[in-house]
Structure formats: structure tokens, C-alpha cells
Amino acid sequence: MKEILDAIQTQDRTSAEIAHLPLPDSYRAVTVRKDEAEMFAGLAGHEKDPRKSLHLDEVPVPELGPGEALVAVMASSVNYNSVWTSIFEPVATFGFLERYGRISQLTKRHDLPYHIIGSDLSGVVLRTGPGVNAWHPGDEVVAHCLSVELESADGHNDTMLDPEQRIWGFETNFGGLAEMALVKSNQLMPKPDHLTWEESAAPGLVNSTAYRQLVSGNGAGMKQGDNVLIWGASGGLGSYATQFALAGGANPVCVVSSPEKAELCRRMGATAVIDRAEEGYSFWRDEHTQDPREWKRFGKRIRELTGGEDVDIVFEHPGRETFGASVYVARKGGTIVTCASTSGYTHEYDNRYLWMSLKRIVGSHFANYREAWEANRLIAKGKIHPTLSKVYPLHETGQAAHDVHRNRHQGKVGVLALAPREGLGVRDHEKRATHVDAINRFRNV
Template sequence: MDEIRDVLVSGEFDAEQVRHLPIPESYRGAVVLRDDVNLFDGTPTENRDPAKSLTIWDIPTPEPGPGEALVAVMASSINYNTVWSAIFEPMPTFGFLKRYAKSVPSASGHNQPFHVLGSDMSGVVLKTGPGVHRWQAGDKVVAHCLSVELSSADGHDDSMLDPDQRIWGYETNYGGLAQLSLVKANQLMPKPAHLTWEEAACSGLVHSTAYRQLISRNGGQIKLGDVVLVWGAAGGLGSYATQLVLRAGAIPVCVVSSETKAELVRAQGAELIINRSAEGYRFWKDPETPDTTEWKRFGSRIRDLTGGDDPDVVFEHPGRETMGASVYVARRGGTIVTCASTSGYQHQYDNRYLWMALKRIIGTHFANYREAWEANRLIAKGAVHPTLSAVYGLHEVGAAARRVHENTHSGKVGVLCLAPRPGLGVDDPEFRARHIDQINRFRED
């Protein structure tokens, strides 16, 4: 592994050199263990500490099968699915792995007593399996997290509809929070040349998800002049959503939870901001009773900011806490695009405001390959920028996941895997210099 690291960190390698690097029998990765699934029994979700279950283990190196690639991971990042996996909520992920191994014969190796987590990655292809032609050893890549089999007709118009669609590193094993990772070759995309390894690794899941929610024909299809309500506008998903809304010529109304996060959103170019903490919005009277008067107050505040307009599209991802308000404030005929539900999956809203006002709710979930590719292309062209705020080492992955669980971060939290320090991997310094302020906008250091 040291030899692989030394060659890749140098930046001076070619395909032939990488092809002849020895592949180690094992590697280090961040895992949760099947034996620990009852670790938090009786502990409320908010008090579960992912640092207690995330463990750095030696992982036997898998052999890439047909259509697969083994990648040396330079950096990764923390997503909410990493947190969910580590606190075993809403369920342990080992059931996913068992079903995957049972239903797809070539995936039998994914059913292990350990689960290597991580749904983002930047790195270098080390080895490819049979049938891989687009990628070769030495290619610098990032990965999106959609794993599909495409054996059913359902997935061939939109691969997100494939019955065997899974999220790599969450519903499959050998994810990106490790020194090596196993991916399908059709998850790979070119690494943006102007970014460091850790910057390139932080956008795949959240940016592709936001792209599908807002831009794609499978989502809100926002257009010039639309008013778009963005929840959590300084977080992982919201920070990319805000940029996409602005680039599309639409008008974001950004909801944040602190003045510090409000400043980050302003720095991206947004002008209409609601600090929900400062303005005291509480959308539930108690755990069972929504507060509809708060929905109305919130809607009035949005109209005050927009000059009387309700949102054409609501970018919804907090879930239980906000869904009732989202349905209420969307304009007549408007759209609520929802995913994730980080505050809870059981949503409650007044259906009269949906049906009588001809609104619609669209469920979205990550992105298909084309959508992820287009999102990555925007990053590579400097139209959208990574929102990396903090970087941890692989041995600190528990602390990194804890920050995301406690929502004490902004943007994305990165994790170095094989990269020995931040700042490596830039191949186009001139282009980078033109965008350096935007690239560093969320950085804490």
C-alpha cells in the first residue's frame, strides 16, 4: 500500500506503471460490524454516537469482476447515509448486503460480517475486470454512488428505476471510506483537474442528488425566474442546490440555521435568506401536532422577501420537521421535490393544500449516470464549486461522522484515505487560480 501511495502522490505516473503496481492482499477501511448492530439499543437516535461503531479494519482485497474496477482511494467524504449506517438507523445495513448477495450471484462477496462504508470517492484506477473498456489503470476518477444491474427493462429509460438499483457504500459493500474501493465501471467519471483529491471527492452524492431534484426532467425542472425554496442551504445538499438555482437563473430563498451559515449562502450570491433559528420557527407544537400557524407565518415571510411570490419549487430534504410547511408554502400548481428525510421519514402535511391547490410531490433519489455525469461536468467547468468545509484523516472518520450527525458542520466534510495531506492532486493550477475564492468559500481553516 505504501508503494501505491508513493507513486500516486507523486503525480508522475502512467498507465503502464500503475498497471504493474502490486495489489496488496488487504487494505484499511472504515467499517461497521455485524456483531455491533445492537450497540445502541435503547439509545435515542440523537444520542447515538457514530464514532462508537465506526472501526478501522484490515479488509481482504476483493477481485474486480466483470464490469468492475478496483480503485485506489485518495479521498472520500461523509454523507448522511454513513451516519445512518453507523448508528444502525433506520435499520442495520447488513440486511441490504445479504439481499444483494442472494439476488445477484456475482455479488456474493458483499455479504460479510463487516460493511465498508462511504458513497463518495476520488482516486486512481488500479485494475479493471473483464469487459471494462472506457477506463484503464492510471485514470484519475471520481465515483457516483448508483449501482445498477440493468437486467430489467424498467431501468433502461431511467436507471434509478432499476429494481436492482442500490447505493454503493450503503446498500453495497467496499465503499469509499477506505484505501481501496470496488465499484462498477459505470460509476466512474473523470476527476475535475483543477481540484485537490479531497475537493473532488466531496461533490458526487450531494451535487448529483441536487441536480436531479432541481434540473433534471426527473425532478423540478426549474427555469429562469422560478422562486425556489432551499432548505438547509448551507449544508451538504443545500449548498449545491443554491448554486444550481443561481446558475439556472432562478431565485433561491435560502433557509439556514445560523448567521454564520447565512453569510456562507450570501457569499454564494443568494440574497433572500431566512434564519429559522433567529426568527424562531417551530413547525410542531409537540411531537404529534403540527403548528399550522407557523406554516402561515413562514409563507408570509417568503412572500415578504420575494415581493409577493410563493415558491414555484421547494427543495425538500429535512423531511418530518419541514414537510408540512413545504406543502403549504408552495405556490398553486407548484412542486415539492423530496429526498433523504434527515429529520424523520414519517411525514405529515394537510392534503387539502396539495390536492385543492393542484400541487405535486416528486420523490427523487440520487441520480442516474447521465445526471451524475452532467453534474460532474459542471464542477469540472467551474460553474459549480465544491463546498468542502473540513478535512479529517481516515483514522478520524468517527469524529467526522459525529459532526455530520450533530449538524455542527457546513457544506461537506472530507476524509483523506491514501492522500497523506490536503492540497494534493491538482493538475490544472491556472484554472484553479481563477476560482480559488469560490473553491475555498466554505473552508474552516
């Protein structure tokens, strides 16, 4: 791997030189192991510790197939799906790998007794398989995490509807928290040239998810002037939703859980911020009973911040804890757009506030290639910025995942793979200087 890293860091390298580099037999990767899938049995979710389940293993380099690319990973990042994988919730991911492995001889490679995780990367293409024409060895890239087969007609209007749609590094193997990764070539996008390796690896999954959920016509279809309630507005997903709202002429109402997170939202440009911990909102009386009085108090507070208006869009991702309130506070004819469910998948709400007020609930999941490309293009143009707060080396990925699991992070937590230190990979220093304060907004908070 040292020879590969040396070549990548050589400024005048050529595609041919990268293509002729010998590949190692193995590489280091962060894994969970199939024989440990029951290691947390009987523990509550918050008691499960990713530091115990995530391993840095030496694994064989996978066979390269048609339409695929092998990428040297310079940096990656931790997402909630990395946490879910590490604590084997809601199910162990090995079932995903087994089902994928039954499709074809090529996909059988993914069904292994270990799972290389990670759904983000920035790096350099090392090899491309037969049929790949748009990408070449030496190209500096980031990857989005949509893996599709597209053998069914269902996915050809919106690839997220492909029956064989999967999230790379979560429902497939050979993910990005490793020194090398195997991706389909249609996952690749140009690396933003004003960002470092770790900065460019941070937005991928969450930036694309927020774009589809909030901006795309497949999601909420946000327009200028909309009031948008954003839960967890300084977090990995919400921090991009906040930026999209501001960049698109909408008015974000940012909900956070501490003064520090509130200040981050204000630094992004938001003026309407609710610190739910400081204001004492508790939407459940007990484990089984919600408190509509708190919904009403919350709605009143929102109207105080919007000049008397209810929100047009609710950007939902906490799930069970907040969903009843989300349905209540949306304006008549408004939209609650939901992905994930970090506080629980079983949502409860009073349907009277939905049906009688003509509101919509829209499900949103990651993004198709076009949406991911547009979201990355906005990063490359400096319209949307990374929200990277902290970076760990590859061997401390368990601690990085633990931070995210315990909500001890702001924005995104990055991981260095092959990159020997932070700050490398910038190609356009002039553009970077224009945006450097925004790029570093979340650092070391």
C-alpha cells in the same frame, strides 16, 4: 500501499506502470461490524455515537469481477448515509448486503460480517475487470454511488428505476471510506483537474442528488425565474441546490439555522435568506400537532423576500419537521420535490393545500449516470464548486461522522484516505486560480 501511493504521486507515471503494480493482500477501511448491530439498542437516535461503531480495520482486497474497477482512494467524504449506517438506522445495513449477496456468485462477495462504508471517492484506477474498455489503470477519477444490474427492462429509460438499484457503500460493500474501493466501471467519471483530491471527493453524492432533484426533468425541472425554497441551504445537499438555483437563473430562498449559515448563503450569492432560529419558527406545537399559524407566518416572510410571490419549487429533505410547511408555502401549481428525511420519515401535511391548489409532490433519489455525469461536468467547468468545510484523516472518520450527525458542520466534511495531506492532486493550476475563492468559500467556517 506505499508503493501504490508513490506511483500515483509520480507525475510521469504510465498506465502500464500502474497496471503492473503489485496489489497488497489487504488495506485499511472504515467499517461497521455485524456483531455490533444492536450496540445502540434502546437509545434515541441523537444519543447514538458513530465514534463507537465505526472501526478502522485491515480487510482483504476483494476479487475483481467483470465490468468492475479497483480504485486507489485518495480521499472520500461523509454523507448522511454514512451516519445512518454508523447508528444502524433506520435498519442495520447488513440486511441490504445479505439480499444483494443472494443475486449471484459475484454479488455474494458483498455479504460479509463487516460493511466497508462510504459513497464518495476520488482516486486512481488500479485494475479493471473483463469487459471494461472506457477506463484504464492510472486514470484519475471520481465515483458516483449508483449501482445497478440493468437486467430488467424497467431501468433502461432511467437507471434509477432498475429493480436492483442500490447505493454503493450503503446498500453494497467495499465503499469509498477506505484506501481502496471496488466499483462498477459505469460509476466512474473524470476527476476535475483543478481540484485537490479532497475537494473532488466532496461533491459526488450530494451534487448529483441536488442536480436530479432540482434541475433534471426527473425532478423539479427548474427554469429561469423560478423562486426556489431551499431548506438547509448551507448544508451538504442544500449548498449545491443553492448554487444550481443561482447558476440556472432562479431565485433561491435559503432557509438556515444560524447567522453563520446565513452568511455562507450570502457569500454564495443568495440575497433571500431566512434564519429560522433567529426568527423563531416552530412548525409543531407538540410532538403530534403542527401549527398552521407558523406556516402562514413563514409564507408571509417568503413573500416579503420575493416581491410578493410564493415559491415555485420547494427543495425538501428535512422531512417530518418541515413537510407540512413546505406543502403550504408552495405556489398554486407548484412542486415540492423531496429526498431523504433527516428529521423523520413520516410526513404529515394538510392535503387541502395540495389537492385544491394543484400542487405536486415529487420523490427524488440520487441520480442516474447521465445526471451524475452532467453534475460532475459543471464541477469540472467551474460552474459549481465544492462546499468542503473540514477534512479529517481516515482514522478519525468516526469524529467526522459525529460532526455530521450533530449538525456541527457546514457544507461537506472530507476524509483523506491515501492522500498524505491536503492540497494534492491539482493538475490545472491556472483554472484553479480563477475559482480559488469560491472553492475555499466553506473552508474552516
